[in-house]
Amino acid sequence: MNVADSRNLADDLDRLGCIRVSKAEDADIIVLNSCVVRQNAENRVASKLGALRGIKGIRPDALIALMGCMVGPEVYGLHERFPHVDMFISPQQFAPLLNVVRKRISSAIGFEYNASPVAPTAFVPIIHGCDNFCSYCVVPYRRGREVSRPVDEIVNEVRLLTARGAREVTLLGQNVDSYGHDLAGSPDLADLLRVINGLDGLVRIRFLTSHPKDMSDGLIEAVASLDKVCEHISLPFQAGDDDILEAMHRGYTNEQYRDLVYRIRDVVPDAAISTDLIVGFPGETDTQFQRSYSILEDLRFDMVHVAAYSPRPETYASQHLADDVPPDVKKARLDMVEELQERIVAEINSKLLGTAVEVLVEGTKKGRWYGRTRTDKLVFFDDERDMTGRLVDIEVKKAGAWSLQGSPV
Numbered sequence: 351m352n353v354a355d356s357r358n359l360a361d362d363l364d365r366l367g368c369i370r371v372s373k374a375e376d377a378d379i380i381v382l383n384s385c386v387v388r389q390n391a392e393n394r395v396a397s398k399l400g401a402l403r404g405i406k407g408i409r410p411d412a413l414i415a416l417m418g419c420m421v422g423p424e425v426y427g428l429h430e431r432f433p434h435v436d437m438f439i440s441p442q443q444f445a446p447l448l449n450v451v452r453k454r455i456s457s458a459i460g461f462e463y464n465a466s467p468v469a470p471t472a473f474v475p476i477i478h479g480c481d482n483f484c485s486y487c488v489v490p491y492r493r494g495r496e497v498s499r500p501v502d503e504i505v506n507e508v509r510l511l512t513a514r515g516a517r518e519v520t521l522l523g524q525n526v527d528s529y530g531h532d533l534a535g536s537p538d539l540a541d542l543l544r545v546i547n548g549l550d551g552l553v554r555i556r557f558l559t560s561h562p563k564d565m566s567d568g569l570i571e572a573v574a575s576l577d578k579v580c581e582h583i584s585l586p587f588q589a590g591d592d593d594i595l596e597a598m599h600r601g602y603t604n605e606q607y608r609d610l611v612y613r614i615r616d617v618v619p620d621a622a623i624s625t626d627l628i629v630g631f632p633g634e635t636d637t638q639f640q641r642s643y644s645i646l647e648d649l650r651f652d653m654v655h656v657a658a659y660s661p662r663p664e665t666y667a668s669q670h671l672a673d674d675v676p677p678d679v680k681k682a683r684l685d686m687v688e689e690l691q692e693r694i695v696a697e698i699n700s701k702l703l704g705t706a707v708e709v710l711v712e713g714t715k716k717g718r719w720y721g722r723t724r725t726d727k728l729v730f731f732d733d734e735r736d737m738t739g740r741l742v743d744i745e746v747k748k749a750g751a752w753s754l755q756g757s758p759v
């Protein structure tokens with residue numbers, strides 16, 4: 351979501367005629383996008399903001415703005431904490447910043463519409479906010495309640511993006527599976543996917559994140575039957591123990607989660623499934639952690655995002671549950687998950703050796719082309735031609751846990 355917000359704002363600034371520079375020291379407008387989902391992230395934002403203070407000393411005209419979840423719907427005490435920051439932008443509320451930039455540009459050089467090309471892959475938020483209030487999570491307090499964007503508005507945005515060069519869109523939301531419940535006629539995500547699947551120019555569609563309690567059979571069928579919808583599902587389980595799941599307010603059990611994954615794999619046999627989990631939630635014992643570990647061993651995910659529990663302000667868990675798992679125990683559990691997962695992904699990926707995978711080329715890194723498979727695996731290859739935005743079949747010659755390497759078939 352933050353990458354999508356950054357890109358959207360950057361696109362708006364592009365359209366106003368702003369030019370990107372590579373160093374903050376050279377910029378007239380510096381916007382720091384912030385995540386506060388864990389304390390570590392918040393600390394990093396504070397230290398980056400501190401580092402920007404020097405720029406304001408040398409160039410007082412430089413406009414420094416902070417956006418994202420650290421700001422939230424209201425600005426509490428941030429002006430006092432960071433007096434060198436000119437603007438605080440609540441999530442996705444770009445208008446005040448764009449107005450200031452517009453005024454500065456018109457007084458300097460005037461307007462210049464710059465319909466710059468977009469990347470082959472684009473993000474499109476389809477539902478803002480979250481209604482779930484998982485007990486550990488700050489998102490509903492910072493991004494508000496669920497608001498779905500109308501189907502027409504999303505379709506128009508996807509059309510515009512494809513006209514400017516996008517070939518893949520990722521439909522975004524904290525819980526995309528509850529898309530549409532607040533719209534007239536209650537269209538759901540499967541309905542939206544069917545409409546977008548029919549748009550010319552687009553070759554791939556992804557969506558994330560799904561919530562296990564809301565994923566419908568209709569959505570799984572849509573993934574199986576719609577040719578542009580990639581076989582890739584992001585389905586966080588967060589914990590394997592039923593008591594912890596209940597304390598997290600997740601709304602499903604270990605068994606229900608496992609059944610859902612079996613159902614997905616029955617209907618979409620090649621589906622890559624990624625997941626998130628938290629270790630060291632308040633009160634999590636070794637035995638309870640072991641239940642999360644067993645899910646990883648049994649279900650063998652393609653990608654796992656694991657985080658140590660971090661108490662976040664305003665959340666139920668931070669107010670009612672003691673953060674009682676010691677840091678070294680959290681760290682040991684993190685390491686165990688990462689070690690296990692690296693082995694599992696290396697095994698999954700090694701099965702692709704010698705096969706051909708379809709890659710949508712996104713660009714170059716260190717002189718090599720890279721892109722992703724439909725199952726979201728990163729692939730590197732060499733080619734003399736300009737491959738940007740093309741779909742190519744790549745024969746996999748090397749397979750590691752983090753990426754694949756190969757050559758065009």
Ligand code: SAM
Nearest residue numbers: 387486487524559586626627657658659660662
């Ligand atoms: N909406 C998605 C879901 O329901 O899983 C994910 C949203 S959350 C912003 C991204 C991930 O951050 C979560 O899946 C969770 O694993 C992690 N996370 C959220 N709050 C956390 C906390 N207080 N401590 C550690 N990890 C946290």
Ligand code: SF4
Nearest residue numbers: 480483484487489524
């Ligand atoms: Fe946070 Fe839960 Fe909403 Fe995901 S579903 S954003 S974890 S409250």
